[in-house]
Structure formats: structure tokens, C-alpha cells
Amino acid sequence: MRYEAPTSTKDAVTLLSRAKGSAFVLAGGSDLLVRMKGGFIEPDLVVDIKRIPALQEIRKTSTGFRIGAAVPCAAMGEHAGLRKAWPGVVEAANLIGSDQIQSRCTVAGNLCNASPAADSVPALVAAKAKAVIAGPKGRRTVPVEKVPAGPGRTTLGKGEFVEAILLPLPKGKTGDAYLRFTPRTEMDIAVCSAGVCLKLGRGGVIEEARVALGAVAPTVVLVPAAAKAIVGTKLDEAALAALTAACEAACAPIDDKRGTVEFRTEVAGVLARRAAKIAYQRAGG
Amino acid sequence: MSHDASLTNRNFKVVGTRVPRPDGVDKVTGRARYGADATAPGQLVGMILRSPHAHALIRSIDTSKAEALPGVKAVITSADLPDKVNGRRDLLDILENCMARGRALYDGHAVAAVAAIDAETAKQALKLIKIDYKVLPHVTDVDEAMQEGAPIVQPWVRTAGGDPNKETNVSQISEFGHGDVEAGFAEADVVIERSYKTEQTHQGYIEPHACLASVGPDGQGELWVTTQGHYTFRNQCAELLGMEIAKLKVTSSEIGGGFGGKTHVWMEPVALALSRKANRPVKLVMTRDEVFRATGPTCSTSIDVKIGVKRDGRITGAKAVLRYQDGAFPGIWGMLGAMTSWACYDLPNVKSIAYDVLVNRPKVAAYRAPSAPMAAFAVESTMDIVAGAIGMDPVDFRLLNAAKEGTRASYGPTYGPIGIRATLEAVKNHPQMKVKLKPNQGRGMACGFWFNFGGQTCATVNIGVDGTINVSVGTVDVGGSRASLSLIAAEELGVPYETVKCTIADTASLGHNDTTEGSRGTFSSGMAIIFACRNAIEELRNRAAKTWDIPVQDVHWQDGQAVALGIQHSNLQPLTLAQIAAKSPRTGGPIAGHNEVVADGAGVSFASHICDVEVDPETGATRVLRYAVIQDAGRAIHPDYVEGQFQGAAAQGIGWALNEEYIYGKDGRLQNPGFLDYRIPVCSDLPFIDTQILEIPNPGHPYGIRGVGETSIVPPLAAIGNAVSNAVGVRLTHVPMSPPRILKAIKAERSLAGDRRVSAG
Numbered sequence A: 001m002r003y004e005a006p007t008s009t010k011d012a013v014t015l016l017s018r019a020k021g022s023a024f025v026l027a028g029g030s031d032l033l034v035r036m037k038g039g040f041i042e043p044d045l046v047v048d049i050k051r052i053p054a055l056q057e058i059r060k061t062s063t064g065f066r067i068g069a070a071v072p073c074a075a076m077g078e079h080a081g082l083r084k085a086w087p088g089v090v091e092a093a094n095l096i097g098s099d100q101i102q103s104r105c106t107v108a109g110n111l112c113n114a115s116p117a118a119d120s121v122p123a124l125v126a127a128k129a130k131a132v133i134a135g136p137k138g139r140r141t142v143p144v145e146k147v148p149a150g151p152g153r154t155t156l157g158k159g160e161f162v163e164a165i166l167l168p169l170p171k172g173k174t175g176d177a178y179l180r181f182t183p184r185t186e187m188d189i190a191v192c193s194a195g196v197c198l199k200l201g202r203g204g205v206i207e208e209a210r211v212a213l214g215a216v217a218p219t220v221v222l223v224p225a226a227a228k229a230i231v232g233t234k235l236d237e238a239a240l241a242a243l244t245a246a247c248e249a250a251c252a253p254i255d256d257k258r259g260t261v262e263f264r265t266e267v268a269g270v271l272a273r274r275a276a277k278i279a280y281q282r283a284g285g
Numbered sequence B: 001m002s003h004d005a006s007l008t009n010r011n012f013k014v015v016g017t018r019v020p021r022p023d024g025v026d027k028v029t030g031r032a033r034y035g036a037d038a039t040a041p042g043q044l045v046g047m048i049l050r051s052p053h054a055h056a057l058i059r060s061i062d063t064s065k066a067e068a069l070p071g072v073k074a075v076i077t078s079a080d081l082p083d084k085v086n087g088r089r090d091l092l093d094i095l096e097n098c099m100a101r102g103r104a105l106y107d108g109h110a111v112a113a114v115a116a117i118d119a120e121t122a123k124q125a126l127k128l129i130k131i132d133y134k135v136l137p138h139v140t141d142v143d144e145a146m147q148e149g150a151p152i153v154q155p156w157v158r159t160a161g162g163d164p165n166k167e168t169n170v171s172q173i174s175e176f177g178h179g180d181v182e183a184g185f186a187e188a189d190v191v192i193e194r195s196y197k198t199e200q201t202h203q204g205y206i207e208p209h210a211c212l213a214s215v216g217p218d219g220q221g222e223l224w225v226t227t228q229g230h231y232t233f234r235n236q237c238a239e240l241l242g243m244e245i246a247k248l249k250v251t252s253s254e255i256g257g258g259f260g261g262k263t264h265v266w267m268e269p270v271a272l273a274l275s276r277k278a279n280r281p282v283k284l285v286m287t288r289d290e291v292f293r294a295t296g297p298t299c300s301t302s303i304d305v306k307i308g309v310k311r312d313g314r315i316t317g318a319k320a321v322l323r324y325q326d327g328a329f330p331g332i333w334g335m336l337g338a339m340t341s342w343a344c345y346d347l348p349n350v351k352s353i354a355y356d357v358l359v360n361r362p363k364v365a366a367y368r369a370p371s372a373p374m375a376a377f378a379v380e381s382t383m384d385i386v387a388g389a390i391g392m393d394p395v396d397f398r399l400l401n402a403a404k405e406g407t408r409a410s411y412g413p414t415y416g417p418i419g420i421r422a423t424l425e426a427v428k429n430h431p432q433m434k435v436k437l438k439p440n441q442g443r444g445m446a447c448g449f450w451f452n453f454g455g456q457t458c459a460t461v462n463i464g465v466d467g468t469i470n471v472s473v474g475t476v477d478v479g480g481s482r483a484s485l486s487l488i489a490a491e492e493l494g495v496p497y498e499t500v501k502c503t504i505a506d507t508a509s510l511g512h513n514d515t516t517e518g519s520r521g522t523f524s525s526g527m528a529i530i531f532a533c534r535n536a537i538e539e540l541r542n543r544a545a546k547t548w549d550i551p552v553q554d555v556h557w558q559d560g561q562a563v564a565l566g567i568q569h570s571n572l573q574p575l576t577l578a579q580i581a582a583k584s585p586r587t588g589g590p591i592a593g594h595n596e597v598v599a600d601g602a603g604v605s606f607a608s609h610i611c612d613v614e615v616d617p618e619t620g621a622t623r624v625l626r627y628a629v630i631q632d633a634g635r636a637i638h639p640d641y642v643e644g645q646f647q648g649a650a651a652q653g654i655g656w657a658l659n660e661e662y663i664y665g666k667d668g669r670l671q672n673p674g675f676l677d678y679r680i681p682v683c684s685d686l687p688f689i690d691t692q693i694l695e696i697p698n699p700g701h702p703y704g705i706r707g708v709g710e711t712s713i714v715p716p717l718a719a720i721g722n723a724v725s726n727a728v729g730v731r732l733t734h735v736p737m738s739p740p741r742i743l744k745a746i747k748a749e750r751s752l753a754g755d756r757r758v759s760a761g
């Protein structure tokens, strides 16, 4: 196995593009190293992106936040501006693992690992986050939900990797929230989860909404019907019931050791309802 | 010489104090050496190839490619472990479990092993071993395994005492009890009958199995291993490999948890066989996946309980039918479940029938009070239902029927002084019982019993010339016993705790010691140490008599010194232990005491637990809010470690009750062999576990000790089951009470209630 730690995005792209055999990007390594040690993958090339200076910082820009792909989730929790703007996203990122994992794991890694149960992803999707992808043909920017293709698979081409995650500046009265269900209080993987982002208009009426569910389909899913169920309402009981029904309808989970179809479907609705209430309150409703 | 084991009432000086444990600093600083922390020159890495099938015929094994790989020093299969056990089926079972003999009996069953110069080479060698399997039908569920036409796990097994021609998965049927249960039910005002299921759980010790084995061409061998019983490991390994017992020295490492799972050999004979073949030391460390798939969890069960009761609360009849799966080899676990099921109560008519059943799962091992928690779950849940049915408080109901001194236990013996009533009285008075519950919260309580055990034990006490004391014992310290045993030696000799150093001796240094199981460590080694100290005191008195030149019968031992009794010796100043020790080279040489004993008289122990929970009715998630353990310890030698045992047992019980379970796929393969999906509780899942030690001395021990390590894993399944059922208003009958199971039960009840409303309206 070859290990490389380039210091520029260009070098990283070159290494990945020219790689023969299996090549993996290494960010925090909290998924990659576990899979290597477990014997599930045997990489020929590992490209560590943590030495690329531009990838190590959270930058506030005129349009929002740029979170470098090497930024550990703990740093997101310590960024006051980010916390204030996107409390749901930061909470989701900070739910990952333990203190030790927090100081290594990244949201880009969480996204590219492409687990349907990835904690930060539903919150990022709800917040309309985008991924900046660097590759042999230059850069492209896509909505984060376009990156995972299925469990463990991404839409990234050969030589491509995620350089940064972009979050917009929240508009007006916006609030977001993320909830997951785990049988244990921590050190567990989401059986199902929900991220909700709301923007309120006049009189506390929901003007825009995005609802994303985790672990109920091969990828994190954005549920427009759930958003539609609450837009134009003040999140009254009827709206919450409609939201729940829309979420349940969007679930296509599997029965496995972590949960049954029935349980995942029902609890996804419960979480979406609870997350919507938190987001509504955060938006000032 | 006084080897009188009976309780001597005494005021203790150091016993009962909370001194620091001697192994504490090493453990918190990382100096302690566990199973994987030994190395030897030229050591190889051992690895085991395991069956991916639940049940398969092994048509052939081709190891030639693996053997040809540079760096591979030995490859073994069952052919390298020939049957040397002279027809002893129990030993052959152990050997077959260590390495499949023609048939893989469960997912994870070892089929071959390699020793190579490094881990990479060993891994590669495993991949080069070609095995031709013919997959056979399998069965993993205990009830299915008992059905007519179920796949047969072991063709040679017959039900003990049953049809000699009938292949079966039921290896034995055991029955206990007395009186006439049918007459008892006929006499009852209310009869309740319920069925329960519990899933398989693992002890979940953090340290995986690990050893360093070395066998030379001269037939002598050494084994460094994490174990609860190195003498048992020595005997079994020697017998399985055809070695002489005295030529195999086994040293027990520090142990990172065992809870019964390290009472059996799993891969140690394989490591020794690899070493013998390679003529190099071999280190073998299991992965977590291997620990789950191929060591011994406890049984999954299916249990029916029936209780008949008079309106006044007197139980007239009690019956349990218990089906326990023992994995792929015959066991006694169902029998133990039957014996423990009714042990808390004084019953005129009682019966337990147990079926020990084979399935295609790993061989079951002991897990802390093995078999009792599941039986208690079924019995104690039904006890609550019965109390509810006759409108009686569950604690009063249990008190009314509790066993007492003179009660004939359902499993045979008549009890001496016991603590079940005292624990129930303590429950009634416990402050937790008065805390008001909020919506979605529930309270439950339950009782538990465990036999405790004594067995073969040896101890040596050596007195150094500076007056410090070396105590050597052969019971592995799994929970702080070196501190307790040092306290006992200090007490008996009359010296400060700090002058005593207790060591777990290797197998060459003491006679045979039974394994640390059955809560016997402090009970039995404590007894042997007391006798060994009394033996040493004899010698100390002899030396003092010699020094003073007076008859030994005039010398008494008092508060750590020799005192000359009688007016004629009033000019003689007492001689301290240290003074006598300092002179010992000139008065007859080293001073020591030793003892070899079968420690009889282990005292049974009882516990009652109280649990408060809150259940989220929308997700089925349970949070344990408050938890209290009340248990009879006989005598708490070191209260910290007694409390630690109570808390640890309750913590394991909470995990078992709520989330832990072996999940098998339709293919018979274990789906969650790791701590991510086999969910033992993390710290934040547990409340502070309150403890209350009761001391009802065991008349069969000089200091009144009963074992304390196991009993408190018995009540939690039922205590939590009762609390959850009270919180949600539905009876939970399936452990673990995981969120999906609770939510399903709530929804079923809701739709039933809906049906009732509809039909009423």
C-alpha cells in the first residue's frame, strides 16, 4: 500500500487520477481505517488530504460558510458563527462518535462514506448544502444529496474528491434541527433520522421547508412532500400529522439487525415531527 | 491445628475497611500485563480459519498452498489434534469445539489454523486454505430445534434416559420440585400462565481471548493466558494434547473481564498445537468478531410459567417448563435454570422441567449466575402479574411467599439462615420506593437467587525476614479479590494490610485450584488463607517458644505477636511477627503456612432490585432513571468491591434487558459480531446504581463469607420487565425489551384497546 500526503488539491487530483488499482482519500480516517483494519478493503493507494492548507479551515464568505474537507467536526462545534447560523447541522456533526472521533472525523468524509445512516448528511441536505468537487477537469459544485449513490457508493468520478462543503447564509427567520434514533445514548448508529430546515414568513407561517430522512432508503432522502405538508402552516397538529404521513410514505427502509421496516418507518415520522418543532422554534415561530 | 470452617463470631480489625487495591496502580497506568501482553523470542502469530456456514460437512481441506507460503511455519487441522481422550465425550466435545472434526457446527467454528512470522503472512495463509464444504440444513431457534423433523445438530446425541434409537436435539430433560402441582392449581383461586422468550447474550468482556503458547520438542510447555482458571486450562490442554500435567505450566495474566466466558478453553489447545508443530512460541489473540462468533455466550430460552394462588396471596402451586439452547454441544444450562427458578420461595407444590437443547450456535458457556436470570425473568414477571390479579402489593406478595431458614428449596436442600426476607424488607424501606413517578414512568422490582460454590483450593503464606507476607493463591482475581484476600491474611495474622502482598500463583507453584466461578474466589481462597495463616501461626509460636525456651503451649498468638502466658513468664516481652521473622534463619529457617482444602459450605445468596424507568411511547426507547441493588453478602470483606460487583452485575443485567442480543440471519450466520451492533450499555446509558449490602453471615465460613459476584445479575431482566410493563401498561414477555419490541407491544395494545372500544360502542 502506498501512502501519500500531498499539500495541494492539484497534487491530490494528480495522484488520484493516475492511481492504478484501488485508491482512497483519507480525511479523518474514522471510517477508512476501521474498514482497512477489518479487512473489508485493501487499498493500493491512500491519499491523505489533511496536509492541504486550504482544506483545513472554516471560512465565512459573502455567500455563506466554506468548510474544508479536512476540518474535524469538533472544530465546527467550536465555530460560534457556524453554530449560530446552522445549529442543526452543527449538532448533527457533533453527534458523530465520541470526543476522540470528533477530533478526527469530517462532514465531507461522512458524506463520501455514503452510509444512508450518516448523521451529518440529512442536516446538510435540509440546509441546502453543496459539495465542491475537485477533479482532473477542474472544479464543480453539486448539492450534497447528489454525492452518495447508494450504500458505500458515490457519484464521484476517477480522480475526483470533495474539497469543501458550502453552507449558504440563512435567510430571514430560518431554523434547522436534526434528530436521530439510537438504542444507546451514544456510540451508536442511527436506526433512522430526520433533518428539518424551515424559513418563516409573516405571522409565523412557514414559507419554505426542507425535510431529509436518514437510514430509511439506500441514500439520505429529501422529502418534498413532507415540506409541502407544512409550508403555509404554523405547524399545527394537522400540519404535523400531514408531515408525519408524508415522511412515512417516503420511507423505503430494509429489515436488518438495526431495525425493522415497521419501526424505522414509524420512528422516522416521529423524529421529523419533533425536529420540525425544534426548527420552528429556532426560526422564531 | 484449627481447620474449623465454622463461623467464629469476631470483631474485625481490618476486614470491612476500604483499602486501595494492590492491582490498582498498574491497571490505571497501563503497566498491568493482560493476555496479549506477553512476548517470547522467535514468537509466531497464530490465526484461525472459521466456518462461514451454520452447519456444513467438511469434505476436504487442502492446506498445501498455505504451507508453501514463505513465512508460514505451521498449518493445523483436526488431523493435528487426534482423539487422545479415552472415550471421554465431554473432553472430546471441548476438542471438537476448538477445531471442527469433519463437520462445522456453527458460524465461526474453527476449521484450521496457521502460525506465521507475522500477521500479514498469517492472514494470507488463511486465504490459501481451500475447504470443500457441503452446506447442511441448520437450526438456531430453541423451539424450532425441539420440533419433529428439525435438522439434527449432533447425530450421536440421545436424550439422557430416553429412546436409544432416536436422534434428537434434546440432550437431557431435568425435573425438580416436590408436592403435587396439579392439586395445587386445583386448590387455587387464581391461576396465571404465561410464556416468555429471552435472546442470547454474551458476557461482553472488553479483553478478547489471548495467549502465548510454547511447547518444546522435549514435551514441556508453557502457556500465558487470560483465564478464570489456569489450573483447569492446564488440565484440559494437557489431556487434549496428550501432555503430562506437570510438564505444562500455565500462568494467568491479568484479566480484562471474564464473567464465566473464560472458564473454558477455546483456542488455547490450538495455540499449543501450532507451537508444537512449528517448534516456536505462538501468540494467538482473538478479534472481537471471533469472540462473539466462537466463544461461549449464554443461552437463548423459551419458558412457560404457571402460578396458582389463593386470594390471600398464598401460592398453592408453581410450575415452570424451561427450554434452553446450549449451542452445538450438550450442556447443563437448562437444568441450572430449573434449579434456580423457584429458589426464592417457600412452596408446598412446585415443579420445574428443563430441556437442554442443541442448536447450530456456539457452545454456551457460563455467564454470571448462569441460567438463573432468564428463569427469574419468567418467574418474577409472572409473580407481578399474579400480585396484580389478586390486588396485592408485589413486595408484600413476595414477602408472604419468601423462603426462610428451614424452607425446603424447590431444587432439594433445606435452607440454613438466608437473606431473601431481609432484602425484601429493605426494598419496602428503600427511599426509591417513595419517589413519585411521572407519566410514562414505571417502577418494578424482582428477586434473584444464586447457589455460590466452594471447591478445591490451595493457599500458601510465606513470611519474609522483614516481616512482610506473601500470600499465594490459585484463584484468578477477576474483581479485586487480591485486596480482599490480603485483608483476610492481615486479619488472621494480626498484621497491617500494607505488609501483605497477594499473588496469583502459576500452576507449578500450588496444588490444583478450581476455576474462579460460582462466586468462589474470596469464599474459598479466603478459607484456605485463614487455614494457612493458622498453620503459619503454629510455626510462629514454635519459634517464639524456641527463642524463649519455654513450652509452646505457653505461647499464644495475639494481635500479631507471640505472648508468653503465665506468671512464670511475666519477664518475657511479646515478640512481634517481624521480630520472629528476623530471627527465622537461625531458628529453623523460613516460616510458612499452607493449606489444601475442598471448601465446602458455600452459602446461597439472594438479592432484590428496584428499578424506575421512563419509556418514550412514540419510539419505545427506555431510559433507566433509578436503580437499587440490595443483596446479602454474608460478610463484606472489602465493601467497595462488593458494591462494585453489585453494580457491575446490575449494569450487565440492564444491557441484557434492554438491548443486547445475538441476531442470526436466515442463513444461520451471526449478524452482529461487534460492539457497534451488539449493544452493551455505555456509561451514559446507566443511572447511578445504588447499593445496599446486607450481612447475614454464612455459618459455613470462618468469616461468614458468601459469594457476591453473581446473584445481582439475576433480578435485572425481571425488575426492568416489571418496570417497563408498568410504564407502558402492556406486559413485556420478550428480552431484550428493545425499542422495536416495546413499540410493537404498545401498538398491539392500542389497536386491541381500539377494537374493544369499537365492540363496546
Ligand SMILES: Cc1cc2nc3c(=O)[nH]c(=O)nc-3n(C[C@H](O)[C@H](O)[C@H](O)COP(=O)(O)OP(=O)(O)OC[C@H]3O[C@@H](n4cnc5c(N)ncnc54)[C@H](O)[C@@H]3O)c2cc1C
Binding pocket: A024, A025, A026, A027, A028, A029, A030, A031, A032, A033, A034, A049, A069, A095, A096, A097, A098, A101, A104, A105, A106, A107, A108, A109, A110, A111, A112, A113, A114, A117, A118, A119, A120, A156, A160, A161, A162, A163, A187, A188, A189, A190
Ligand atoms: C467509534 C466510531 C463512532 C462513530 N459514530 C458515528 C456516528 O455517530 N454517526 C456517523 O454518522 N458516523 C459515525 N462514525 C463513522 C465516521 O466517524 C463518520 O462517517 C465520519 O464522518 C467519517 O469522516 P472521516 O473524515 O473520518 O472519513 P474517512 O474515514 O477519512 O473517509 C470515509 C470515506 O470517505 C472517503 N472520503 C473521505 N474524505 C473524502 C473527500 N473529501 N472526498 C472524497 N472522498 C472522501 C474515504 O475514502 C472513505 O471511503 C463512527 C465511527 C467510529 C469509528
